[in-house]
Amino acid sequence: MNDNRLGSAVSPYLRQHAANPVDWREWGAEAFAEARERGVPVLVSIGYATCHWCHVMARESFSDPEVGELLRRDFVAVKVDREERPDVDASAMAAASAFTEQLGWPLTVFMTPDAQVFYAGTYYPPQPVGQHPSFRQVTAAVLDAWRDRRDEVDANATAIARAIRQGAEADAASAEAGRSDGSGPGLPSVDAIRRVVRDLERAEDAEYGGFAGAPKFPNAPLLEFLGDAAADGVDAAGGLLDRALGAIARSELTDADGGVFRYATRRDWSVPHYERMLYDNAGLLAVADPARARGIADFLRDTLRRTDGAFVAAQDSESTIDGRRVEGEWYRLPLDERARFDAPPLDDQVLTGWNGLAVRGLVLAGTRAGDEEMIGLARAAADAVIAAHLRDGHVAVRSSSGAGTSTAAPTIEDIGLFAEGLLELALVTGELAYATTARTLVDDGLSGVLEVDPVLAAAGTATGEQPQTALRSGTVALASAAALLAALTGEDDRRAAAGRLVAERARTGVDRPLGHADALGVALALQRPSREVVLVADDRSGPDVTAMLHTLRAVRRPGTITAVLTRAQAADWADAGFSLLEGRDALDGVAYVCHDRVCALPARSADDLVAQLG
Template sequence: MSDNRLGTAVSPYLRAHADNPVDWREWGTEAFAEAAERDVPVFVSIGYATCHWCHVMARESFSDPAIADELRRDFVSVKVDREERPDVDSSAMIGASAFTQNLGWPLSVFMTPGGRVFYAGTYFPPEPVQGHPSFRQVLGAVREAWTDRRDEVDQNADGIAAAITAQSQAGGGADDAGSEARGGPATALPDPSAVHAVVDRLAEAEDREFGGFGSAPKFPNAPLLEFLVDAGADGDAQALDLAERTLTAIAGSDLLDPLDGGVFRYATRRDWSVPHYERMLYDNAGLLATAGALARHRPGGIAPQLARGIARFLHAVLRTADGVFVAAQDSESTIDGRRVEGAWYREDAAGRARLDPPPLDDHVLTGWNGLAIRALAIAGAALADPTMIEDARSAADRLLATHLRDGAVVIRSSTPRGPSAAGPALEDIGLFAEGLAELALASGEARYATAARTIVDDAVTLDDTGRARVVVGADPVLAAAGTDAGEQPQTALRSGSMGLAGAAARLAELTGDSRYRSIAAQLVAGRANDGLRQPLGHADALALALELARPSREVVVVVEHPDDPMARRGVAERRPGTLVAVVTPEQARAFAAAGFELFVDRDALAPAAYVCHDMVCALPARTIDALAASLSA
């Protein structure tokens, strides 16, 4: 018999396991209470809907009735979608690192009924392979340890919990009561020269033969590339060259789908060949933002073409009928009744038309949509592409209507089956706020800046000492176990705290309120100083550190039509420390009425450009030449 409880799950990944003979439960206090009552360990299997090896382990092991019987008898089995519960995944990943450095998904974790990891691995095969035990052997060994060596199990669990706590403190993550931004007012932002020195080290680490960084597997690492573009905009030509070479290598490789412009998650070989074929919203959004930003400085290179291709993929493949973006497209498709990885993507256009495309992971994630909104706004402004900006606007409007309540983000993910019970993570709050702030600048619509301000004000407070506190709810199981890992360093996508800092920095420029700049600096300082040593994990913080270290300059271009040449000249001027807003006189009045001081008295002339330093503005420039002179002054 089966007591599988995933049939009503919102997550597409969980629902894909609803027919397994395994007695799956969803993550929550009830599953751990059951384990405590039965005195058995909890087996937690973490993956996501488009994960190839998750599919493989499901077919090999979770569909096996004999394995299901073992799990039913000796464990409480819990399925977790890492997209739905990134906090659980982050905590479990740190715990798993005590046992293997080859981390990834599926993540197979064994926990005590108190929610503490005591053993973990990733994919386990159905039969022993080259020294790797089979899944049934692992189950037997865990069962034996739980029954005969409980003291050892408890010691392991306590030690791993302590390691997760230490990692959380090092990462500066927020807990359920709110945590102070690491370093606080006493931690200084790194000097720009130290940040630019990181570029020299990255240039030395470049793969000069095939482009990019590292060997196999090779990832695009959009936050790192965007940092290089920002460093280049700050005057480092080497950084721009390095970013452009890497994007050119990606665009000319198997990692880019030549038919629809989408980018695959990573390449399994150093030369960017043999992709892992799943396509994630966050990778494509990050690369779109990078290519859009680079297009302002290298309009004759690969950047405009790459940006337009990715935007086309987002619009045609990942965009829903109501204007938001789903999480990913699968690596596998069904051909001749079999699930095959990559086969559909290797077809030409005619071949694809004859076959069903790989399915979509229909999660609508607030944070990942925030990344897409930001990217479309940046690229749309740089390339004067109204479709990109309209796609960003549609996604923002839908999320504002469905994922917020009273101005605060309350939903992390939703699907056509409804919202998930998992609460919003820091990335949902920060990345959505940053996307809205960027969209306000690209569209000229004050309501997006107002929404960003409300989200930031709800998430961050300054105490009596001026120290910033970020409050994000913690999962009750992790909180009780003391294993909430908080936010970890950025990897493939921009981190939530840096999104929050980016939004706060924009609000400081729009409002003239130094409180927002203090919030941004506090959130960035500690991570940016870490980034001087470990840029791969903190590239987003390094980019913001450059912006915050420069004197604030604001450029407001007031035009009757957005295609005015003065508007294009203003957008091209964007670099660290410089905010550029293009508005009509009516939009300037709306910003001013909403409390954004930068736009007060900016509605009388059009065309006109105001170049300001810390909100103190020069006389309006009425021509392109006058604007150029004012910018160079």
């Protein structure tokens, strides 16, 4: 009898497998208790709703009744959505690295009933291909080891769990020891960070742009670091950034509607892997020029935006064309022909952190371009997530979908990315509520209120947030938000906390920037003199204010923050504890340029402002 329990899952990825002839369970203590009672291993299959090879493995193996019977008899089978439970995915990835360097999804992991990994891989075909075994061969080998070599299995599981635990403990110790006051390992020097650009010059693909060979990823965090370095005066950084962005924009990786695919399978940026993720597009908004940013914003608005303003996680790589389920064919059609067919389906999951990234990207791009619609899209997304995912100013929900609200606990990604997005939105709109909510979230993140998954905690395999090449780190975003708050409030303990959060990641990033570039950008900002620019104007339509706003759009330098408020808003911010705004409600239509919160005389024209900015 089929006992598949995914029909009521919140995750769209899990619901995609609800009709499989596999007794799938959701991740949780009950599944492992069942394995313990039956004395069988646990198969944990991890993927996400728009993953092409996850679809392939589902069709080839998990839809096969014989495979379903095998898994029902000899395993407890657990499905995990890596978007819903990134903590589980990070732990499984760390374990899988002991068996393969080719990490990705679907991730196929075998665990003991105590949730410790003893074997792992990725996609397995239904029949062996060359040296690549079939899924049935893998399960047969796993069962053989489980039944006949249990001591070896237990030893492997224990060793892998110990290595994960030691790595997590080392990360925690480094974060605590990494102080910016000289009492422990601190941030890498500015010169060391600037030298990373020289290393990236050597790694650049001189023929096609970008870095490394195939596959080619957009790597928005790395591109944003190049933008920070260019703004800090590293001449080569701007060229590297422009060439990479230009290559992406001209390539098949950018769709005709402006959206960007997840990666290209070839070195020349061709043959995309066609799913389109919110995080890639949101991250690129932070660095794209106005024309390219407008295209991405149109894609977010027209394709990923819900009616309430929140953004869903992704659009699938596959669609149904003439009765066939195919990858990429819909995207290869001209825009005017696509309407004849159903568009690829959406991963309708709303993720707090990813929406925070989108809010930030839209604000940064909208501010640069003077595009109020982008700011409006950011505001609507922030309002929707606050209404649905926050309780009394705290993140209570990581993930929701049309099927309900997930029980998965919020992660550092949700707190950090959403806090940073809200602060950027507050600075450009002057809306105090966004700033006070962000302050609450930052304090939550710094106080360590996050829950650890109980199954991972019991197994000793919780890793904490792992560095990624595609998605801005929640830890880094939290550090950035804490530094912004320090500039606004004068509370230097938050700035010191920001240094502690990114110190280890930034030191690692000096040697390995591809996975730690976001930390390098924040580390650079923390070591530059703090500069605060405040424009106070009740009416933004006058020629002087318009000219000053135009000037501020070009202001980008690590360590600089810019706020635009009315006099009434400035007074409210000051009353709420944002002391940078104290006394800024006396004059209208003026700008203040401050260094470490010591402000020059008010600038009353764009020329005055330019002179003070130097």
